Structure formats: C-alpha cells, structure tokens
Amino acid sequence: MSPERLLDVDNVQVHFPLREGLVKAVDGVSYHVNKGEVLGIVGESGSGKSITARSIMRLLPKRALDAGGRVEMQLRSGEHFELSSYGRNSRAIRQVRGKHIGMIFQEPMTALSPVHTIGSQIMRTVQLHMGLSRAAARERAIDLLAKVQMPRPEQLVDAYPHQLSGGMRQRAMIALAISCDPALLIADEPTTALDVTTEAQILELLKQLQSELGMAIIFITHNFGVVADIADRVSVMYLGRIVETATVDDIFYAPKHPYTQALLRSIPRLGVDQGRRLPTIPGMVPDPFSVPPGCAFNPRCSHALAGLCDVQEPPEKRFGSQMSRCHIADQFAQEPVHA
Numbered sequence: 084m085s086p087e088r089l090l091d092v093d094n095v096q097v098h099f100p101l102r103e104g105l106v107k108a109v110d111g112v113s114y115h116v117n118k119g120e121v122l123g124i125v126g127e128s129g130s131g132k133s134i135t136a137r138s139i140m141r142l143l144p145k146r147a148l149d150a151g152g153r154v155e156m157q158l159r160s161g162e163h164f165e166l167s168s169y170g171r172n173s174r175a176i177r178q179v180r181g182k183h184i185g186m187i188f189q190e191p192m193t194a195l196s197p198v199h200t201i202g203s204q205i206m207r208t209v210q211l212h213m214g215l216s217r218a219a220a221r222e223r224a225i226d227l228l229a230k231v232q233m234p235r236p237e238q239l240v241d242a243y244p245h246q247l248s249g250g251m252r253q254r255a256m257i258a259l260a261i262s263c264d265p266a267l268l269i270a271d272e273p274t275t276a277l278d279v280t281t282e283a284q285i286l287e288l289l290k291q292l293q294s295e296l297g298m299a300i301i302f303i304t305h306n307f308g309v310v311a312d313i314a315d316r317v318s319v320m321y322l323g324r325i326v327e328t329a330t331v332d333d334i335f336y337a338p339k340h341p342y343t344q345a346l347l348r349s350i351p352r353l354g355v356d357q358g359r360r361l362p363t364i365p366g367m368v369p370d371p372f373s374v375p376p377g378c379a380f381n382p383r384c385s386h387a388l389a390g391l392c393d394v395q396e397p398p399e400k401r402f403g404s405q406m407s408r409c410h411i412a413d414q415f416a417q418e419p420v421h422a
C-alpha cells in the first residue's frame with residue numbers, strides 16, 4: 084500500500100442465497116480511497132452500493148454470504164489492518180468501527196439510540212475509544228455539537244433524538260460518527276430523506292468537516308448532482324459491479340460507459356429542462372436472479388453490439404486514471420454529455 088492510500092477494497096463478493104436463487108449483490112468490486120479524498124459511489128437502487136460499504140465495516144445483513152475478497156486499511160499509526168479477516172462481532176473490528184471508521188446513514192435513528200441523550204451516546208463512544216474521563220467526554224460532546232453547527236450545544240447535549248428536527252438529528256449523527264476523529268467516514272445516502280435546503284446545508288457541513296479534519300469520505304448516493312458537489316473521484320455501480328471509475332471531471336465531461344452517460348442525461352439542468360420531460364434509461368434494472376449474460380447493461384444499452392456485448396463480459400479498460408468496463412469504451416470521444 085502506498086503511503087497516501089487509506090483503503091483498498093479488492094474483489095469483494097457478497098451473495099444472498101435466497102429460495103428464489105442466488106443474488107450476487109456485490110460481484111467482484113475493487114476500489115481504493117486515498118487519505119483525505121472523497122470517493123462518490125453512484126448507481127440506481129439495488130446496484131449494491133450499501134452492501135459494498137457494509138462489507139468494509141463487516142456489518143453485513145445476517146443472510147449475506149461473505150463470498151470472498153479483501154479489505155485493507157492503513158491506520159493513522161501506519162499499521163495495516165485487514166478488515167476482511169475479522170468477524171462481525173470480533174474485538175478487533177469493534178475497535179476499528181467508531182474509532183478509525185465512522186458511518187452515517189439516511190435514517191439517523193439507525194445510528195442513534197432513542198432512549199439515550201445525544202450527549203451520553205457521544206460520551207460513551209469517546210470514553211471507550213479515546214479513554215477520556217466523564218467530564219472531558221462531556222466537554223468533547225459539547226464541542227462536537229458546536230462543530231456540527233448545532234445551536235445551544237450546552238443544552239442540546241442533554242436532548243433525546245426525538246426532541247430534535249430531522250436536520251438536527253442528522254447533525255447529531257454526524258457528531259457521533261466523527262467523535263473519535265476517524266480517518267474514514269462512510270456516508271450512505273445521508274441527505275436523501277432531507278428537503279433541498281437542509282440537504283445543501285448538510286453537504287456544506289460535510290465538506291467543511293472533511294477539509295478541517297482531513298478525513299476521507301465514501302459518499303454513497305443515487306444522485307449525480309450531489310456527487311458533483313462533494314466528490315473528487317466517482318465509481319459508478321450497476322448490478323453488483325463497478326462499471327466506471329474516474330475523476331469527477333472525467334465522469335461529467337468524458338464518461339466512457341453508456342450507463343454513466345445515460346445516468347448523466349437523466350439529471351435535470353437548471354433553467355434548461357424545466358417543464359421538459361427528461362430522458363430516462365430505457366428498460367428496468369434486471370431481476371437480480373437472472374443477470375443478463377455478457378455485459379449486464381447490454382439489454383438497456385443503445386450502443387450494444389450483438390454477438391459481443393450480449394456474449395462476452397467486458398474487461399476493465401484503462402485510460403490513465405479512468406476505468407470503464409465497456410467493450411467499446413475507446414470509441415467514446417472526449418465530449419461532454421451535458422453540453
């Protein structure tokens with residue numbers, strides 16, 4: 084691992100053996116995150132974004148089968164830690180969760196307990212991982228609430244989650260996730276349930292915290308607009324695989340996978356698309372029990388070549404730092420989809 088590398092995810096596979104058949108929810112996913120960078124992971128519902136992130140934390144649903152792959156992280160001490168070699172409830176992994184990796188979700192109550200005050204939940208975490216005294220932990224909890232820009236932190240530290248608005252609960256969850264100064268924050272659709280104004284405020288807060296604390300973020304979303312705002316690099320997922328990875332500029336101005344291009348065409352442009360019907364991607368995401376042979380996107384792809392795309396799985400093609408899993412990736416000119 085190079086010194087700037089924080090996380091390496093290599094060929095991770097997560098399956099669900101269900102009565103109807105085997106679902107390969109994550110089918111050989113590889114990516115990396117550098118220290119202090121924001122990696123956006125984009126894709127439609129069911130593409131495997133959340134399960135990939137959960138596999139890093141070893142927080143897979145009970146029915147999931149860990150079918151292989153390796154996840155390694157470089158801790159702040161320089162020590163390499165192989166997360167994939169530990170079980171969900173192992174002592175080692177519980178040390179890493181919360182301390183080295185924080186996680187925030189769409190629904191704050193996934194992370195917050197309804198029966199404890201915001202302050203006591205933060206205090207418990209920092210006492211456990213940072214060895215602070217009760218008084219120092221309370222002080223840190225108040226500082227953290229101030230850092231996430233909650234008003235009157237000295238009072239809100241004693242509030243229960245249900246006493247806060249949705250946006251404030253989101254801030255409290257962020258305070259808890261960053262309480263031990265993690266090197267990595269995994270953000271799984273953290274702004275999806277919020278109104279546009281609150282969403283913009285939370286994104287602004289995350290950007291501010293990211294540059295202030297120097298932490299890396301894996302930002303999972305189905306919304307390309309959000310990615311443009313926050314990410315340095317982007318990976319696009321389709322049916323359990325990463326189909327394209329590139330810098331945010333290359334993703335928007337020179338996408339080399341027809342799925343990325345189709346997702347970009349469906350973003351509304353301010354002032355241009357108002358009142359106009361937006362193109363949507365034809366067809367539906369296929370049933371996860373019967374993924375099409377060849378390139379899984381071929382039945383929905385306007386560029387698909389019969390006898391190639393419906394037969395052969397596309398290899399990873401590289402163009403500098405950009406990767407596309409498309410047979411004809413080299414044919415896409417460097418032209419913006421969004422002119």
Ligand SMILES: Nc1ncnc2c1ncn2[C@@H]1O[C@H](COP(=O)(O)OP(=O)(O)OP(=O)(O)O)[C@@H](O)[C@H]1O
Nearest residue numbers: 099106108127128129130131132133134144146371
């Ligand atoms: N608990 C579960 N039991 C069975 N299958 C599951 C379970 N959780 C996820 N899956 C399967 O894994 C696939 C990927 O799920 P995942 O939650 O990672 O998708 P996602 O891209 O994050 O979508 P969303 O945005 O809807 O959360 C799903 O389509 C589903 O087939």
